[in-house]
Amino acid sequence: MLLTRLKRNLCRKHLHTYIFSGSLLLFLTVALINVITECNINNINETPNRVCMASYYMTLILTASGEKNCTRIIRGDDNEIRKALLNNLIVKNRKVCASPKEYLDATKDCKAFRKKRKYIEFSLSKEEVDFPIAYSMVIHDNVEMFERLLRAIYAPHNIYCIHMDKKSPESFQEAVRAITSCFHNVFVASKLENVVYASWSRVQADLNCMKNLLQSKVEWKYLINTCGTDFPLKTNAEIVSTLKSLNGKNSMESESPPSFKKRRWGYHYVVKPDTNYIARTDIKKEPPPVPVPIFSGSAYIVVTVEFVKALFENPIAKQFIQWAKDTYSPDEYLWATLNRVAVMPGYLPAHLKYDISDINAIARLVKWQSLEGELKNGAPYKQCTGTHRREVCIYGTGDLNWMLQQHHLFANKFDPHVDDNVIQCLEEYLRYKAFHPLVDLF
Numbered sequence: 427m428l429l430t431r432l433k434r435n436l437c438r439k440h441l442h443t444y445i446f447s448g449s450l451l452l453f454l455t456v457a458l459i460n461v462i463t464e465c466n467i468n469n470i471n472e473t474p475n476r477v478c479m480a481s482y483y484m485t486l487i488l489t490a491s492g493e494k495n496c497t498r499i500i501r502g503d504d505n506e507i508r509k510a511l512l513n514n515l516i517v518k519n520r521k522v523c524a525s526p527k528e529y530l531d532a533t534k535d536c537k538a539f540r541k542k543r544k545y546i547e548f549s550l551s552k553e554e555v556d557f558p559i560a561y562s563m564v565i566h567d568n569v570e571m572f573e574r575l576l577r578a579i580y581a582p583h584n585i586y587c588i589h590m591d592k593k594s595p596e597s598f599q600e601a602v603r604a605i606t607s608c609f610h611n612v613f614v615a616s617k618l619e620n621v622v623y624a625s626w627s628r629v630q631a632d633l634n635c636m637k638n639l640l641q642s643k644v645e646w647k648y649l650i651n652t653c654g655t656d657f658p659l660k661t662n663a664e665i666v667s668t669l670k671s672l673n674g675k676n677s678m679e680s681e682s683p684p685s686f687k688k689r690r691w692g693y694h695y696v697v698k699p700d701t702n703y704i705a706r707t708d709i710k711k712e713p714p715p716v717p718v719p720i721f722s723g724s725a726y727i728v729v730t731v732e733f734v735k736a737l738f739e740n741p742i743a744k745q746f747i748q749w750a751k752d753t754y755s756p757d758e759y760l761w762a763t764l765n766r767v768a769v770m771p772g773y774l775p776a777h778l779k780y781d782i783s784d785i786n787a788i789a790r791l792v793k794w795q796s797l798e799g800e801l802k803n804g805a806p807y808k809q810c811t812g813t814h815r816r817e818v819c820i821y822g823t824g825d826l827n828w829m830l831q832q833h834h835l836f837a838n839k840f841d842p843h844v845d846d847n848v849i850q851c852l853e854e855y856l857r858y859k860a861f862h863p864l865v866d867l868f
């Protein structure tokens with residue numbers, strides 16, 4: 427009696443197991459067929475569906491090297507951060523960047539290069555396709571960092587103009603050209619400048635790219651300019667949604683200048699031929715031909731396509747550009763001032779109430795050494811965990827948790843020789859986020 431019941435129970439139990447494993451097998455087969463027939467990463471015509479996204483992520487995953495756990499670092503885990511910072515100090519772990527020669531070789535087979543470097547060669551959403559972004563990238567050294575930055579911001583429907591310094595080494599220029607030749611939407615500016623620190627040439631480099639970008643067939647909506655020490659903090663989808671929320675306004679630092687800066691546009695400056703230095707003369711300059719005072723800001727901006735067009739078409743913009751050519755560091759006031767002139771699309775009124783600091787603009791997150799301190803004492807941010815260059819923090823692993831909670835699209839500065847762990851974790855994070863837009867990692 428007991429035995430038969432036991433037997434029957436056992437059978438029923440087995441029956442459940444059979445049904446369960448049967449349906450599991452069926453489900454897996456269907457999923458597999460789905461993956462094989464529909465999730466073909468080499469043949470994506472539309473934006474992928476959710477099932478495929480998971481399978482593509484497994485192919486395109488970027489994982490930081492070594493033993494660090496980026497999830498913990500991003501969450502601000504002190505132990506994990508301390509370990510990673512110590513790791514930076516160990517000489518044998520010092521980062522050696524890939525050389526121009528290595529990139530020249532790797533790009534001989536473009537398809538293999540894009541695959542090996544795990545570029546996302548398809549658009550991840552329709553919102554992104556409908557909102558193309560133009561990038562002006564002004565670089566002068568370290569081909570590996572240029573390529574990692576490009577990979578981090580790359581989307582096939584965007585458009586990228588690269589300006590490399592005319593005086594940068596031939597090998598570097600060749601490698602950059604080789605990389606750009608592997609993408610239909612990445613090109614080198616048609617005119618290259620010899621970029622002299624703090625001189626007009628820095629602005630001209632961006633203008634050369636802007637002109638070329640306006641000539642492109644891509645109907646981009648906003649322009650973002652970057653340099654070789656920038657890295658994004660947001661995915662392309664997040665950048666698109668932030669730009670949309672600007673409602674046609676530009677976003678950049680633009681404030682009343684401190685008085686010590688006024689001599690920068692009060693005198694005529696010259697770059698002596700065959701030197702790479704800018705020097706002040708005693709010749710005073712006429713007042714600027716704009717109906718507003720000069721505002722100071724940053725070389726890094728987020729502007730609409732209409733703003734960029736106006737730079738080449740609007741008489742006031744053109745005169746101001748002409749006037750600014752012999753001043754000191756015009757990149758740090760030209761955009762900031764034009765953005766306060768009422769004829770410029772996307773501008774903000776020149777009134778003090780519209781002043782925007784670098785922290786409140788979304789263009790670039792920078793930690794200024796002189797402003798670092800204790801939050802409880804009113805400082806805007808904590809101590810830099812990397813090092814400083816020209817009074818700006820080169821980020822360390824301990825800055826990542828804070829950085830990712832800011833609204834800025836990009837941060838500056840990064841240097842793999844100072845801290846490559848922070849860049850690797852950022853790469854891992856952004857790639858995860860691109861494929862899991864709804865997951866909160868914090």
Ligand SMILES: *[C@@H]1O[C@H](CO)[C@@H](O)[C@H](O)[C@H]1NC(C)=O
Nearest residue numbers: 494495496497498499501503
């Ligand atoms: C990294 O840390 C997270 C959070 O503590 C943990 O869930 C995850 O498993 C860890 N990853 C690895 C590879 O150890």
